Amino acid sequence: MNQYLSIFLKSMLVDNVVLIQYLAICPFIGMTSDTGKATGMGIATTFVIILATAVTYPIYYGIMVPLKLEFLETLIFILVIAALVQLVEFYLKKSIPSLYSAMGVYLALITTNCAVLGTTLNCISKNYNYVQSLVYAAGTACGFLLALVIMSGVRERMKSSTPPKFLQGKPILFVTAGLLSLSFLGFSGLIK
Amino acid sequence: MTTVIIAVIVAFILAFVIGVLLGFFKKIFAVPVDEKAQMIRDVLPGANCGACGYPGCDGFAAACAAGEAPADGCAAGGVKTAQAVAKVLGVKVDAEDHVVVLACRGCKDNCIPRGLYNGVKNCAAAHEAVNGTKMCQWGCVGFGDCVDVCRFDALSMGDDGLPHVDTKKCTGCGMCIKACPMHLFFKVPVSRKGAVALCSNRNENKAMVLKTCKAGCIKCGKCERVCKKGAIKVTDGIPVVDYALCNSCGTCVEGCPTHVLALVENII
Numbered sequence: 001m002n003q004y005l006s007i008f009l010k011s012m013l014v015d016n017v018v019l020i021q022y023l024a025i026c027p028f029i030g031m032t033s034d035t036g037k038a039t040g041m042g043i044a045t046t047f048v049i050i051l052a053t054a055v056t057y058p059i060y061y062g063i064m065v066p067l068k069l070e071f072l073e074t075l076i077f078i079l080v081i082a083a084l085v086q087l088v089e090f091y092l093k094k095s096i097p098s099l100y101s102a103m104g105v106y107l108a109l110i111t112t113n114c115a116v117l118g119t120t121l122n123c124i125s126k127n128y129n130y131v132q133s134l135v136y137a138a139g140t141a142c143g144f145l146l147a148l149v150i151m152s153g154v155r156e157r158m159k160s161s162t163p164p165k166f167l168q169g170k171p172i173l174f175v176t177a178g179l180l181s182l183s184f185l186g187f188s189g190l191i192k
Numbered sequence: 193m194t195t196v197i198i199a200v201i202v203a204f205i206l207a208f209v210i211g212v213l214l215g216f217f218k219k220i221f222a223v224p225v226d227e228k229a230q231m232i233r234d235v236l237p238g239a240n241c242g243a244c245g246y247p248g249c250d251g252f253a254a255a256c257a258a259g260e261a262p263a264d265g266c267a268a269g270g271v272k273t274a275q276a277v278a279k280v281l282g283v284k285v286d287a288e289d290h291v292v293v294l295a296c297r298g299c300k301d302n303c304i305p306r307g308l309y310n311g312v313k314n315c316a317a318a319h320e321a322v323n324g325t326k327m328c329q330w331g332c333v334g335f336g337d338c339v340d341v342c343r344f345d346a347l348s349m350g351d352d353g354l355p356h357v358d359t360k361k362c363t364g365c366g367m368c369i370k371a372c373p374m375h376l377f378f379k380v381p382v383s384r385k386g387a388v389a390l391c392s393n394r395n396e397n398k399a400m401v402l403k404t405c406k407a408g409c410i411k412c413g414k415c416e417r418v419c420k421k422g423a424i425k426v427t428d429g430i431p432v433v434d435y436a437l438c439n440s441c442g443t444c445v446e447g448c449p450t451h452v453l454a455l456v457e458n459i460i
Contacts, residue, residue, distance in 0.1 A: 072203065079206065
């Protein structure tokens with residue numbers, strides 16, 4: 001139990017997917033203009049990351065390792081994730097149309113989100129077992145959600161402030177992202 | 193070599209399985225798409241501006257197909273889009289292009305300035321600060337806020353101190369209507385025929401109107417009396433024309449002592 005908790009916290013805070021691993025910077029900058037959007041994107045990505053890990057892990061150890069095709073992991077994982085997102089989209093469109101219209105755009109974006117691919121590949125390279133992988137995926141996804149919500153909160157505060165002209169727009173955003181990343185470095189060493 | 197062959201085969205099989213699965217699931221989870229909505233969506237501009245009051249073009253198309261939104265509800269598309277939507281829906285719309293008309297004839301000669309105004313040179317500020325710069329407090333302030341907001345180059349400030357509408361360029365977008373602090377602009381359809389009152393002075397005191405503007409409506413009611421169709425009623429100090437009755441005969445235009453009335457087909 002302790003081990004799972006440490007994996008979860010490590011992947012969420014110490015190795016935060018956005019702020020420490022620098023994956024998924026595009027939604028981090030593009031989707032955080034308001035908190036509602038950021039939360040929607042975060043929850044959709046959480047769902048897809050966990051699902052993708054749950055599906056790619058058996059494919060890797062069931063098909064690719066016995067056939068010695070480990071070098072194809074990037075290709076096949078991308079394929080599987082894209083198909084998976086499509087499936088989820090079909091399902092949502094039919095079963096929960098309100099949720100589909102709420103996060104339909106974000107779902108399509110997640111297909112090419114590097115956080116999803118990165119998480120699935122990390123699970124393999126860290127030699128986790130199935131349960132550990134799922135916990136790791138959940139932690140990473142929560143870390144992504146956390147980073148997006150924090151950033152959107154900062155941006156909403158920034159709307160009512162006037163930075164110097166040369167910093168307005170994207171520059172101040174990147175400076176903010178860097179400071180956030182620095183502050184997350186404070187978690188390093190929390191879990192060995 | 194065998195590795196390559198295995199890799200190709202595995203990738204092929206995986207892609208095939210995924211393709212079949214996706215096709216299969218698409219059938220299972222197929223949602224009946226409203227064809228009408230899709231067709232309407234195709235003729236809309238796709239700007240997702242939200243001017244119709246629905247969430248984007250998709251929302252408007254769905255509402256239109258369901259009969260909740262009017263066929264001419266797309267403000268950005270204008271007549272063309274309205275007709276295309278109406279064609280899909282199988283209804284008729286009488287949407288047509290509009291132009292704006294200025295309901296004031298208080299040019300420099302007709303309506304003199306009340307004093308020397310040295311404040312901020314725009315209509316909104318002058319209206320807020322000193323209730324306009326001219327004798328008539330209902331009339332055109334004359335700093336051209338409307339000219340500034342017109343994106344179609346249809347408005348220009350004349351030498352007489354009034355904005356002039358180029359009806360060939362005017363699209364009836366209504367930006368000037370919003371910009372004018374005196375609310376002097378109004379929209380008319382291009383095909384309209386009939387009399388229109390070009391004054392906004394609502395002062396009921398005849399002497400005061402005469403004192404402030406030579407071209408102001410003095411509320412004499414002559415237009416009401418001479419109109420054979422009974423199409424004109426002086427309402428809130430301004431002659432209001434009922435275009436269902438007006439046959440554009442021009443009797444009231446000739447009769448008006450201060451030439452407030454004009455035939456709309458002559459000025460647009």
